[in-house]
Amino acid sequence: MRNTGSALAGGLMVLAVMALAGCSSENSGASKRSVSVWHWMTDRQPAFEELANKYEAQTGVKVNFELYAPSDAYSQKVRAAAQGMNLPDIFGVLGEKRDFSSFIKAGHILDLTSSMDANNASWRRSFFEKALAVDEFAPENSYGIQPGVYGVPIDIMTIQMLYNKDIYKQLGFDPEKPPQTFEDFVAVGAQLKKANMQGLVSGWGEVWMIDCFANNYAFNIMGKDKVLATIRGEVPYNDPEWVKVFGLFQQMQEKGVLATGLVTMVNKTAEQLFANGKALFAFNGSWCVNVYKGMNPGLNYAAILPPKASDNFPIAIWGGAGSSFMVNARSAQKDEAVKFLQWFTAQDQQAFLSVATNNLPANKECLSQIPPILAQFAKSMDYATHPNVWGISESPAVIETLDKGLQSIMIGEMTPEKLADEVQKVKARELAKQKR
Amino acid sequence: MRLRDTLENYLFVLPAVAIFTIFYILPFIWVFQFSFFDWDGISPAKVFIGFDNFKEILFQDPSWWRSMVNVSWITFIALTFQNALAFMLALACDREMKMKNFYRVIFFIPPVLSEMVVGMVWSFIISDVSGANIINRFLISIGLGQFAHNWLSDPNTALTTVAVIHSWKGFGWGFLLFLAGLQTIPRELYEAARVDGANAWEQFKNITIPLMIPVATMVVILTILGTMQSFVLIRGLVGGEFAGHTSVPVLRILASMQGSSRFGYACSQGITFGVLLVTISFIQNKVSQKVRQA
Numbered sequence: 001m002r003n004t005g006s007a008l009a010g011g012l013m014v015l016a017v018m019a020l021a022g023c024s025s026e027n028s029g030a031s032k033r034s035v036s037v038w039h040w041m042t043d044r045q046p047a048f049e050e051l052a053n054k055y056e057a058q059t060g061v062k063v064n065f066e067l068y069a070p071s072d073a074y075s076q077k078v079r080a081a082a083q084g085m086n087l088p089d090i091f092g093v094l095g096e097k098r099d100f101s102s103f104i105k106a107g108h109i110l111d112l113t114s115s116m117d118a119n120n121a122s123w124r125r126s127f128f129e130k131a132l133a134v135d136e137f138a139p140e141n142s143y144g145i146q147p148g149v150y151g152v153p154i155d156i157m158t159i160q161m162l163y164n165k166d167i168y169k170q171l172g173f174d175p176e177k178p179p180q181t182f183e184d185f186v187a188v189g190a191q192l193k194k195a196n197m198q199g200l201v202s203g204w205g206e207v208w209m210i211d212c213f214a215n216n217y218a219f220n221i222m223g224k225d226k227v228l229a230t231i232r233g234e235v236p237y238n239d240p241e242w243v244k245v246f247g248l249f250q251q252m253q254e255k256g257v258l259a260t261g262l263v264t265m266v267n268k269t270a271e272q273l274f275a276n277g278k279a280l281f282a283f284n285g286s287w288c289v290n291v292y293k294g295m296n297p298g299l300n301y302a303a304i305l306p307p308k309a310s311d312n313f314p315i316a317i318w319g320g321a322g323s324s325f326m327v328n329a330r331s332a333q334k335d336e337a338v339k340f341l342q343w344f345t346a347q348d349q350q351a352f353l354s355v356a357t358n359n360l361p362a363n364k365e366c367l368s369q370i371p372p373i374l375a376q377f378a379k380s381m382d383y384a385t386h387p388n389v390w391g392i393s394e395s396p397a398v399i400e401t402l403d404k405g406l407q408s409i410m411i412g413e414m415t416p417e418k419l420a421d422e423v424q425k426v427k428a429r430e431l432a433k434q435k436r
Numbered sequence: 437m438r439l440r441d442t443l444e445n446y447l448f449v450l451p452a453v454a455i456f457t458i459f460y461i462l463p464f465i466w467v468f469q470f471s472f473f474d475w476d477g478i479s480p481a482k483v484f485i486g487f488d489n490f491k492e493i494l495f496q497d498p499s500w501w502r503s504m505v506n507v508s509w510i511t512f513i514a515l516t517f518q519n520a521l522a523f524m525l526a527l528a529c530d531r532e533m534k535m536k537n538f539y540r541v542i543f544f545i546p547p548v549l550s551e552m553v554v555g556m557v558w559s560f561i562i563s564d565v566s567g568a569n570i571i572n573r574f575l576i577s578i579g580l581g582q583f584a585h586n587w588l589s590d591p592n593t594a595l596t597t598v599a600v601i602h603s604w605k606g607f608g609w610g611f612l613l614f615l616a617g618l619q620t621i622p623r624e625l626y627e628a629a630r631v632d633g634a635n636a637w638e639q640f641k642n643i644t645i646p647l648m649i650p651v652a653t654m655v656v657i658l659t660i661l662g663t664m665q666s667f668v669l670i671r672g673l674v675g676g677e678f679a680g681h682t683s684v685p686v687l688r689i690l691a692s693m694q695g696s697s698r699f700g701y702a703c704s705q706g707i708t709f710g711v712l713l714v715t716i717s718f719i720q721n722k723v724s725q726k727v728r729q730a
Contacts, residue, residue, distance in 0.1 A: 075694060082478055099697055102478035205675020261563060261589040264674035269559070396696035400499075407679035411591055 034062040035337050036088040040074035041323060042067060043290055047356040051349055055340060063340055082108050087328045089337040093151075097388040101143035103326070104150055110327040113148035115338050123342055124149070130381060131156045131362045133389040134321035142392045150326060152341045153362035155353065157322030158380050159212055161307070162274065162282040165300045171195060171280070178302070182248065182309035189255035192280060198259040200252070201274055202283035203267025207403040212318045213283055214406060216306050218245045219316035219385065231394045233431045238420040246416035248309055249409045257281075263407045275299055286377040287322065290358035303376040305383060319384025322359060395430040398423060470703040477699030489704035500705065503683040507664050510599040510684070514663040518603035519655060522610030530618040540615070547608035555672015558601045562587050588674050591681045598682055602669055606662060610655045617651030618644070653724035657717050664713060685709050
């Protein structure tokens with residue numbers, strides 16, 4: 001009996017030790033000829049799996065795409081795995097460039113510059129320059145990262161305006177001549193009110209898209225240099241041109257061009273409304289092509305640049321790498337992982353992904369093979385910019401104050417001037433903190 | 437021999453102790469430790485800043501205190517409306533009535549639904565653009581059209597609307613506990629009271645209420661703890677903090693952790709919030725004990 005007890009106790013001990021060892025080992029699941037990939041892209045999982053099967057048939061290397069959705073949950077999982085040194089061979093980092101740089105500083109991400117530049121930089125040259133820029137750190141970047149490429153874009157995206165051609169025609173406008181200026185755009189509000197229809201829909205309840213919209217017009221009204229000077233603290237947010245940017249939101253509300261309940265609208269709802277022909281305009285990313293196709297394949301719409309509010313500077317839209325994969329620098333399979341990503345982003349695989357998932361390919365060599373509506377989005381890449389390529393990031397506290405303030409303007413509880421003062425107050429506080 | 441027996445016994449409990457330590461005690465210690473650092477949650481470098489995070493929460497973070505006020509309002513609605521509804525329905529189902537098992541199942545459906553699903557369904561029910569607009573249509577049909585508006589996008593009604601939907605989602609738990617409590621009250625007490633000439637109100641006041649105080653205490657504590665930690669429903673309904681009008685502490689903690697990458701600050705917020713919840717539960721327990729003694 002005693003011997004049985006001892007054996008049982010010993011067995012439990014071994015199990016406990018194995019469990020503890022399992023908690024701390026890195027890449028515990030990776031066998032020699034397999035690569036594990038973590039991602040959050042629910043709509044792309046079947047296409048990823050199909051490509052993985054193809055890759056295994058060609059090379060004998062098994063690639064396991066593990067889906068963790070939604071993106072919030074994925075983000076938390078990756079952070080937890082990074083803290084536990086338990087990241088997979090390939091993963092994506094969601095968030096701002098600051099988060100990306102934290103992963104690099106912690107030694108979690110492999111510098112891919114040498115692979116990109118090998119063979120006369122053929123891998124690097126296959127990508128859209130602006131897509132790769134999101135995953136690249138320039139010399140003397142403010143994050144203190146060794147210059148280089150640390151990620152591989154697997155698709156690109158732009159966030160811009162869309163309009164429903166049928167509704168636009170119903171309102172008495174030429175469906176092939178969408179509004180070109182901000183004045184034309186808000187003037188549509190009167191027609192919308194008369195027809196009791198909804199104007200602009202977007203996921204502005206989730207706030208980051210408000211920030212994106214505001215930045216588009218900040219670039220248009222004051223230009224990139226002044227926007228970046230503001231982030232550096234050289235121009236205050238209560239500068240008249242910033243007040244003008246904030247005032248655009250007030251104008252849109254007053255003229256009735258915004259859909260009812262826009263400030264608390266989640267993007268999924270906005271997508272449903274636009275896809276079902278219940279709203280004239282949408283502000284959405286190029287991923288919407290796939291969403292709209294699923295919801296209403298017959299939707300008659302087009303993508304346009306946001307109507308300009310000024311002739312001083314060109315309008316800018318957010319764009320660049322939509323999703324990127326990074327290689328775990330501590331992975332025993334890192335060479336295998338890089339080889340897979342080179343294959344994964346080659347022309348044929350990118351064309352397949354684009355057609356299967358209706359996302360813009362990161363590989364510019366396969367543009368001729370993509371659907372026409374995606375080509376409209378791709379054309380706007382020339383106007384694309386992204387906070388991740390500016391080399392400097394605005395403080396999250398400032399962004400939050402700005403986004404919430406813009407919501408407040410749209411519900412009429414704050415003026416643009418008051419918001420400008422509030423944002424500047426927070427900016428001053430954040431600058432003082434940085435100096436400390 | 438005795439030592440060997442003791443060691444053997446310890447070996448048996450070792451796996452449980454190890455698991456408890458790894459998954460409960462260590463994370464708690466780490467959260468406490470990180471709250472004294474300025475750390476983004478990823479970088480190897482953590483800067484020790486003492487009580488600075490706590491000072492910022494207490495004296496320089498109005499959005500935190502606004503979220504506390506908001507969650508207090510949601511909790512107030514849950515404590516009153518939600519629990520009153522749960523108690524009344526439990527009283528009704530405790531009586532001999534037709535289909536009472538059916539009602540019990542129906543009342544317990546909302547709590548088992550996902551908060552995100554409830555948020556999206558209610559958003560559909562009350563939205564006048566994307567949804568069925570049922571509430572506004574009803575108001576118009578009974579001649580109260582002047583009250584019809586966008587409940588979730590109006591800063592005056594957004595938080596209360598969230599609170600009422602939260603109560604709808606949560607009353608089933610209270611209902612179950614109250615019903616279980618009511619069924620433990622000996623029926624002989626009511627029969628004896630009736631023989632003594634007590635009417636229904638007197639029976640309720642002198643038998644039901646005093647004997648339900650322990651259950652009510654538990655329901656109140658669970659309601660406070662559950663409501664103060666709510667956030668998924670709010671995301672489903674309004675996408676987030678809606679210009680601060682629907683901001684709650686857990687959303688603030690998430691904003692610090694994910695939006696701002698201030699892991700240390702988020703840990704401090706979590707500790708502050710945890711201390712507050714423990715304090716509230718403690719006070720509530722003491723008050724209930726006094727009421728029972730009285």
